[in-house]
Amino acid sequence: MLIHAERLVTADEVYEPGLLRTEGNRVVDVGPWHSSGLGSGGSGRPDVEVGTLAPGLVDVHCHGGGGASFSTDPVTAIEAHRRTGTTTQVASLVTETYDDLEAQVRMLAPYVASGELAGIHLEGPWLAEEFHGAHPVALLRDPKWPKVERLLDAGPVKMVTIAVERTGGVEACRRIAARGVVAAVGHTNADYETTVAALAAGASGATHLFNAMRPIHHRQPGPIVALLADPDAALELIVDGTHTHPALVAYIARTHPERVVLVTDAMAAAGAADGDYILGTLSVAVREGVARIAGTNTIAGSTLTLSKALANAVAYGVDPLVAVRASTVRPARWLGLDAGDLRVGGRADAVVLDEDWAVTRVMRAGEWLA
Numbered sequence: 001m002l003i004h005a006e007r008l009v010t011a012d013e014v015y016e017p018g019l020l021r022t023e024g025n026r027v028v029d030v031g032p033w034h035s036s037g038l039g040s041g042g043s044g045r046p047d048v049e050v051g052t053l054a055p056g057l058v059d060v061h062c063h064g065g066g067g068a069s070f071s072t073d074p075v076t077a078i079e080a081h082r083r084t085g086t087t088t089q090v091a092s093l094v095t096e097t098y099d100d101l102e103a104q105v106r107m108l109a110p111y112v113a114s115g116e117l118a119g120i121h122l123e124g125p126w127l128a129e130e131f132h133g134a135h136p137v138a139l140l141r142d143p144k145w146p147k148v149e150r151l152l153d154a155g156p157v158k159m160v161t162i163a164v165e166r167t168g169g170v171e172a173c174r175r176i177a178a179r180g181v182v183a184a185v186g187h188t189n190a191d192y193e194t195t196v197a198a199l200a201a202g203a204s205g206a207t208h209l210f211n212a213m214r215p216i217h218h219r220q221p222g223p224i225v226a227l228l229a230d231p232d233a234a235l236e237l238i239v240d241g242t243h244t245h246p247a248l249v250a251y252i253a254r255t256h257p258e259r260v261v262l263v264t265d266a267m268a269a270a271g272a273a274d275g276d277y278i279l280g281t282l283s284v285a286v287r288e289g290v291a292r293i294a295g296t297n298t299i300a301g302s303t304l305t306l307s308k309a310l311a312n313a314v315a316y317g318v319d320p321l322v323a324v325r326a327s328t329v330r331p332a333r334w335l336g337l338d339a340g341d342l343r344v345g346g347r348a349d350a351v352v353l354d355e356d357w358a359v360t361r362v363m364r365a366g367e368w369l370a
């Protein structure tokens with residue numbers, strides 16, 4: 001299939017106009033449009049003409065969608081996000097008992113082996129009680145190594161969220177990173193110094209920066225300033241207009257364009273109606289698209305798709321190319337995933353974006369999705 005794009009965005013280039021050619025599920029040519037030199041027999045006439053073409057979106061923090069959680073009905077959750085443009089998905093699990101988490105990791109492992117999922121993210125149980133968010137306090141634990149290792153050994157875990165101030169937290173970051181797994185600082189009451197130590201030990205970014213972590217104080221800068229000041233730390237942002245103020249999103253993307261990672265942190269109600277849902281073991285009420293622990297004001301994940309997060313970011317003033325790369329190549333490189341780019345030999349995952357930078361068509365593994 002030969003595609004002509006008025007604008008083609010890859011991880012490192014923008015071609016206006018651009019060319020993408022696929023064979024089967026792979027990209028075989030990408031670059032500036034050239035009507036000649038398409039090979040003997042090539043007419044130079046494209047099979048498909050589109051406006052803006054970008055790599056398929058990559059979401060490294062998402063709990064579910066379409067009415068389902070990854071832990072209970074992964075097929076429905078995968079489908080809900082895939083058809084809106086997220087062609088690479090990491091399944092996030094909220095805090096439960098070690099036995100339940102191990103069972104969930106084992107249940108999801110075949111979906112990673114088959115390529116339907118790119119990996120698993122353990123968001124808990126190693127979180128701070130003071131910033132537990134939508135995680136049950138009674139099940140939070142210190143990251144003791146044999147216990148952490150047990151869950152990493154259970155299946156393809158690609159990312160772990162850690163409150164690094166918990167006993168053993170910094171050492172856990174070192175050991176997790178040594179296994180090639182991302183250790184992300186999050187749901188944390190850590191001070192600045194402890195966060196710096198965790199980043200030096202191997203932690204490489206923030207789980208939803210600003211949300212569920214000790215806020216900035218000018219005499220106690222805390223985890224946020226340590227993460228912002230680190231030259232390499234990835235910075236997850238939930239860009240739904242509720243979790244982070246639009247002006248803050250625009251400011252962080254302008255000051256740290258190479259490090260912002262858009263995530264949905266979506267729960268089951270993403271791509272589904274308002275109503276009452278379950279997140280892990282907790283009841284969540286979704287009203288007007290905002291998910292809260294039932295009977296409280298605590299936000300319990302979002303109802304975003306990554307397509308919506310991308311369009312929101314642009315609407316809030318983020319440079320469109322920064323926003324595209326924050327939802328494609330940045331998360332992919334952070335977790336070491338072969339995704340988030342359009343390159344020869346890579347899987348042919350792409351999205352067509354409209355003038356508002358929202359996804360209108362999705363290609364996964366060389367096939368246009370309905």
Ligand SMILES: [Zn+2]
Pocket residue numbers: 123133187208212265
């Ligand atoms: Zn969270």
